[in-house]
Amino acid sequence: EPEVTQTPSHQVTQMGQEVILRCVPISNHLYFYWYRQILGQKVEFLVSFYNNEISEKSEIFDDQFSVERPDGSNFTLKIRSTKLEDSAMYFCASSGAGTSRSYEQYFGPGTRLTVT
Amino acid sequence: LAKTTQPISMDSYEGQEVNITCSHNNIATNDYITWYQQFPSQGPRFIIQGYKTKVTNEVASLFIPADRKSSTLSLPRVSLSDTAVYYCLVGAQRSNDYKLSFGAGTTVTVRA
Numbered sequence: 001e002p003e004v005t006q007t008p009s010h011q012v013t014q015m016g017q018e019v020i021l022r023c024v025p026i027s028n029h030l031y032f033y034w035y036r037q038i039l040g041q042k043v044e045f046l047v048s049f050y051n052n053e054i055s056e057k058s059e060i061f062d063d064q065f066s067v068e069r070p071d072g073s074n075f076t077l078k079i080r081s082t083k084l085e086d087s088a089m090y091f092c093a094s095s096g097a098g099t100s101r102s103y104e105q106y107f108g109p110g111t112r113l114t115v116t
Numbered sequence: 117l118a119k120t121t122q123p124i125s126m127d128s129y130e131g132q133e134v135n136i137t138c139s140h141n142n143i144a145t146n147d148y149i150t151w152y153q154q155f156p157s158q159g160p161r162f163i164i165q166g167y168k169t170k171v172t173n174e175v176a177s178l179f180i181p182a183d184r185k186s187s188t189l190s191l192p193r194v195s196l197s198d199t200a201v202y203y204c205l206v207g208a209q210r211s212n213d214y215k216l217s218f219g220a221g222t223t224v225t226v227r228a
Contacts, residue, residue, distance in 0.1 A: 004159075033215070043160060043203075045215040056215055091159040093216075103150040103205065105216060107159025 002026045004108035006092050012114045013082055021077045021111045023092030032075045033093040033105060034067065036060070043091070049075065082115045089113075120204045125223040134191040136222050138204030141185045146208040149180060149187045152218070154201045160218070163202075164189070194226045 005024045013019050025032050034046040047057040049067055066078045075094075079086055089112050093105040121139040128134045140149070148167050152160040164171055166178040166187070177190040191198055201221040207214065 035216070042220055043154070043216075043218040045217065048215055058215070089157075093159070103148065103165055103207070103214060103216065104162045105160075107161065110157070110159055 002106075004092055004094055004106050006090075006108035006111050008111060009109065010112045010114070012116065015084060015115055016081050018078065018080050019082060019113060021079075021090050021092075021113070023075045023077070023108055024073050025075055025092065025094030026096075026106055027073070029094035029096050029106070031055075031095045032067075032069070033095075034077045035091045035093065035107075036088040037091065037110075038088045046077075079113075082113075084115050087113055087115045120206055120219055122202075122204050122219070122222045124220065125225070127225050127227065128194055129227050130195055131193050134194050134198070134224055134226075136189045136191075136202055136204075136224070137186055138189070138206075139186045140204070140206045143184050143206055144208065147184075147206050148208070149178065149184075150205045150207075151176070151178065151189050152203040152205065152216075154203065154221070156200075160203065160216075191224075194224075196226050196228060198224065199226045200224060 007022045032049040035043050037043045045058050047061045047067055048055045064080050068076050089110045091110045092108040095105045148165055150165040151163045153163050154160040164173055164176050164178045166180055168180050171178045179188045201223050203218050203221040
């Protein structure tokens with residue numbers, strides 16, 4: 001069964017550094033998402049991406065964040081100048097086109113980001 | 117999005133049926149009801165989606181009464197591996213991208 005993959009599984013960085021989280025969505029999917037989950041809290045939407053541009057973003061997704069699909073397979077989330085409060089699990093998800101179940105998104109295993 | 121209310125936690129034992137009820141009094145005509153499951157340290161996973169009456173798949177059943185103001189996710193004969201957080205989401209059906217808005221969910225703990 002196809003699955004979404006994410007690398008690295010755990011990233012430790014110092015405050016103020018830049019990190020890039022990588023995702024490989026399911027190959028025939030067209031819609032891509034990033035969510036985050038701070039430890040013990042709910043899953044929060046960050047951004048959705050379609051046709052090489054952001055289609056929707058949340059208030060969390062400010063100028064510190066950016067997304068890119070640099071090639072036909074990878075989808076990345078860049079966090080510039082990381083802060084302690086950026087420590088969280090970051091999930092990538094993807095969904096297909098023309099599905100009768102538009103709420104069916106496939107999530108990756110997550111990248112645990114720890115900012116020290 | 118319609119506001120949803122579900123219990124914070126539920127305990128069960130192996131082999132029992134678990135029923136989680138979600139209230140969504142303000143559900144709109146175009147809204148569908150979707151349930152996700154999240155195991156510890158993993159991403160959420162789609163379980164089931166329905167509009168009315170009953171939907172069943174290999175994992176669960178979803179019961180939706182005629183007024184659609186609530187829905188019940190039924191997990192038959194749970195095992196220890198069904199311990200997870202279960203989320204009820206309500207929103208309009210779309211054929212394109214959609215942000216998922218997760219609440220706190222219901223933490224189901226299955227004991228031996």
